[in-house]
Amino acid sequence: MSNVDWQGKHVTVAGLGVSGIPAARVLHGLGAVVTVVNDGDDERSRAQAAELEARGITVRLGDGDTLPASTELVVTAPGWKPGKPLFAAAADAGVPVWGDVELAWRLRGLDGRQPAPWLAVTGTNGKTTTVRMLASILEAAGLRTAAVGNIGVSLLDAVAGEQTYDVLAVELSSYQLHWAPSLRAHSAAVLNLAPDHLDWHGSMEAYAADKGRIYEGSRVACVYNAADPATEDLVREADVEEGCRAIGFTLATPGPSQLGVVDGILVDRAFVANRQKQAQELAEVADVNPPAPHNIANALAAAALARAFGVEPAAVRDGLRNFRPDPHRIEHVADVDRVAYVDDSKATNTHAAEASLAAYDSIVWIAGGLAKGATFDELVTGCAKRLRGVVLMGADRALIREALARHAPEVPVVDLDRTDTGAMSEAVREAARLARPGDTVLMAPACASMDMFVNYNKRGEAFADAVRARAAESA
Template sequence: MGSGQVTSSVPFEFQGKHVTVAGLGVSGVPAAKVLHGLGARVTVVNDGDDARAREQAAELEALGVTVRLGDGATLPEGTELIVTAPGWKPDKPLFTAADAAGVPVWGDVELAWRLRRPGAADWLAVTGTNGKTTTVRMLASILGAAGLRTAAVGNIGVSLLDAVLGEEEYDVLAVELSSYQLHWAPSLRAHSAAVLNLAPDHLDWHGSMEAYARDKGRVYEGNRVACVYNADATDKPSTEDLVREADVEEGCRAVGFTLGTPGPSQLGVVEGILVDRAFVENRQKNAQELAEVSDVDPPAPHNIANALAAAALARAYGVPASAVRDGLRDFTPDAHRIAHVADVDGVAYIDDSKATNTHAAQASLAAYESVVWIAGGLAKGATFDELVTGAAKRLRGAVLIGRDRALIREALARHAPEVPVVDLDRTDTGAMLEAVQEAQRLARPGDTVLLAPACASMDMFTNYNKRGDAFAQAVRELGA
């Protein structure tokens, strides 16, 4: 909310409350403005004290908000509620002090959920280790094709606070939620929700795989119509396990999605057709055609899974089959997600810079038969043995960049010793051009040169977008 002003229809339960906002940035500043507009006495605490933080602090202080820079550990006296940025770890001293004092902690998602107006739009929620943004944008496209007023919100697109407090009215929202956001959203209750997949990620934040999965599973709590899960998952805990453990409303159903032939109460694929055996009459015998695999862009296996999950949530909301097809056809994927950059001398160059962890890279590698793989960056505590073992038969070669490339090189030596490896001892941004040139040298006509780093980018680039841009520019220079 730009001004922090809210309409009189929002309940003023925050009037006079002492609320501490933990963290500035993309969620903290809007939350502070909204809470101030609701009449709360707001103090913002922030670990950093850089130029950007001081600029944001000055903006808030001009409204009458108190800001403490460089001190995010101490609980301000009299605090009755903390609203935290999602990335703040649960073990921070601020939250330990809040717990001891009996002060509740909410995230910005929890705040938005509690500020919804009577008759507000339903939420269709999506979480998972990979594929969230694509699935939510597919879902919004499908809902829009059905003529519904909708938006992709949460971790993407429109902010949740703007969506629930703004003037625009929505019928239903497609909501992307991270594990961080779900951890701090205890009362969220979606119409229907999906957990796309589970793989080790952000374990430094959550502390364990069990805690990470538990936070993901919060998205199913209180679902009214459908809990959508990945029926192909073999890891434990699986998304189906999370459904079994969820406390849902009576009548809510478990709905699986699979790349194979679907059983009753599932969506799946039959002879190149996406089909629904969950939201049809007599699902024991009947199936509804939704779309063709060729309607999904790109038609890589993990992206078809995203489309099925989006379709399941849309069908749970009552969307007709024709809108699923039209929405998928209208959908354009974001940049740096298995994006075809160019063909040079019979070799395809694919930018999947968004594959910032091993699970995402595994899905990307599985989409191509013969790959020269460009990988490396910040490993975030990941190991690569399972990834390399699964991809070994597809690898023509590998080019490694970034700070933690040795971890991938060692996994390749153990599990794919016959694969030629180029280890670039560079972490400057110019290394990408050399990486692409080396990949071109290794590739043969019919191969795919695939940037799927399996690592974060910040050792070399500002973000994965800049890394993907550097790859695309290097490819363009090849073909010049």
Template sequence: MGSQEVSSTVDWQGKHVTVAGLGVSGIPAARALHERGALVTVVNDGDDERARAQAAELEALGITVRLGDGATLPPSTELVVTAPGWQPDKPLFLAAAEAGVPVWGDVELAWRLRGDNGRKPAPWLAVTGTNGKTTTVRMLASILEAAGLRTAAVGNIGVSLLDAVLGETEYDVLAVELSSYQLHWAPSLRAHSAAVLNLAPDHLDWHGSMAAYAADKGRVYEGNTVACVYNAADPATEDLVREADVEEGCRAIGFTLGAPGPSQLGVVDGILVDRAFVANRQKQAQELAEVTDVNPPAPHNIANALAAAALARAFGVEPAAVRDGLRAFRPDAHRIEHVADIGEVRYVDDSKATNTHATEASLAAYDSIVWIAGGLAKGATFDELVTGAAKRLRGVVLIGADRALIREALTRHAPEVPVVDLDRTDTGAMSEAVARAAELARPGDTVLLAPACASMDMFTNYNKRGEAFADAVRARADESA
């Protein structure tokens, strides 16, 4: 079945649908299904003030809501539509499996409903991976916009896919970020082209194993029409392409930070080049952009740009639009964000680096680093990270609940690196961390906040952690001015 066609038509009238979870995806799903005549029951684990207010709005429409009971499958349920974060081993899903009731996620529902408003559905260019998804999708959207296409960055990026496919705007193409959770519950998704940026252990408590996590990521390639984009430096991503059942004529397209081979995009003498979407890929290469057009030009971000370029080229975008889109792109806050230079020391906020894989990429971007790290480890180990970064470390300042795990890895693998262990988890610790890092730094160094840990032991989220770092740096800059 072609990925440009509506995947299936469902007669929703009178169909008993259970929506699991109130929230960003659950509420739009409940509304959309109710509008189409389905008999909707929303179940939710929580029963707090916010949930009760949301329930009241839905009940006013005629939607049934059960708070404080997300475990029981309502009688007569013919379909479950779940929020992506609900774990597959929840009793609700086990009961659904036993009763032969299918379970869809919000992405699956959006895929099934696209075209429901009578317009031709927009193709999806999909991106997944352990790290870099949001940046790559936003780069892709910027390139597509530079090509004059009506597009939006949607999915796990914060814009509801349901809103995108059912809204009033008629898109030419959608740049879609998909998490492993979303892909797990999206059995019939068939993208135009898709990319898996990288694979590293993450969310294993949810998926149960690395193999299951990888398999869910690999679902993004199923049924691709034009291109399956993989990371030549990460063989596991190419393995997923090999295992995928794609449409005839779909090609495997690699991206590499080195010189590209045929059917790859890569880098030659500071130029991003394409040897995949050219007339003679054995002998020709098409210049797309300069490395300096990528903001910031850190290695992992150049890889993101190449993946975005590959998907755009798969959709027929001209080289000039790749260059213009990359030049126009501005990264989100707290992603390798330059805050200030103080006394020839650069201060960089990568609070978004909440796992070791992201932090490894962040550390690789600089030659001499005073590293601020720590927080909630989420079961991570740090030996491999420290071993790889040891030669770059001028010093380390540790904060947060699980900092001892990083300190022990440093003792084993980088015993000569000075370590400041701040025995405090209050939010004011960041100001002291910046001050101690400044004492360790020398001209030419980078003080880098790349925690390799989650933030919730000290901060509401990684944004607040990054803001605390930036505030402390700017206060220091004002003092030295």
């Protein structure tokens, strides 16, 4: 599309925030007539609206369901559910609906520059870590890159800004993929699939189908998890460019066209001259921080995408060594009285908590919060032998308590009947009482945080503060 195409085009942007505001700014800069509609009408929304209105952009607060007259295109924030009346009105009027990712994809190269290829990542868990690992590897290879998308950096800013890139490491949520029908990545990965956001998608089948969109039209590689057959099924169903390869990653010894682990070494049997008989060493397991099983899988997926882009093995090693994980992702806080305290507040669903629990042998587990419709029997069954004890808190803790009673009745459980933020200090005290030297106190809640905390970050900070307070007492 050219500037002429956008000049005078009436575009409605649905939602303020990290995607809506950049979309409104970019479209207005291209000459479009932009109207922003937003459900909320609070102090923050009014401040954001004032900033946009100063640029000449119309904003309608508290009116996110009405399609403005003359709308020719709707650009939506990814979290807006497909069933909203606004989208029904757009469909009735024959008006297309794009997400911010779709808009960014179509605006690539608008200024005449060669568009940077996208290496795209999705999955129920591990997306942000994998994308940041990938960006670190690409940087180690001397490439101009950025970690963008659902990671918090707007793709529109990356595509339409002044900075030029050789390649982008792109995190995509199922919401973003739902609204991005034209996306065609250089290479793409689905890390794993587990039930999540089913209230938004309507079913597991619809959720998986939206995740699978990431593979559509891929040019070089579709990276899948050999331990999760559903991800390979999505590769089989995808319509890709001729010559695009299916590349698996595994924590076991890899077969041809896979990356895996042999004797503590990450190896590549996909991007080598003779993958039937050869393997290329990439890095050591010790180069992955932290070297938990699910994080090694993330590193292998990142390495596969980088190798698909032609990155040399030494850059994979150096990029993984340079990588530092974000806070609240299986983060070691402190050792107190020979007990390790680990913050994995980002484990907001059972699939993430399962991966976290598998990383330790003897655990006092702090869990609970908002279950989002999840069940916990499978999770408890899988980790029961690792549990020294459990401390429960939060609105839906009873669901976990009942699963423990069914599948791990011998494990001691402390049920904190409170949902205030101060409960975290009590939870850490109770966990310390249950723990023995050599144990790990692991906060991997398997639930969302909003019953007690603003977000998982605040929950993780509360845990870390409580642990440090305990360390100070023991000093």
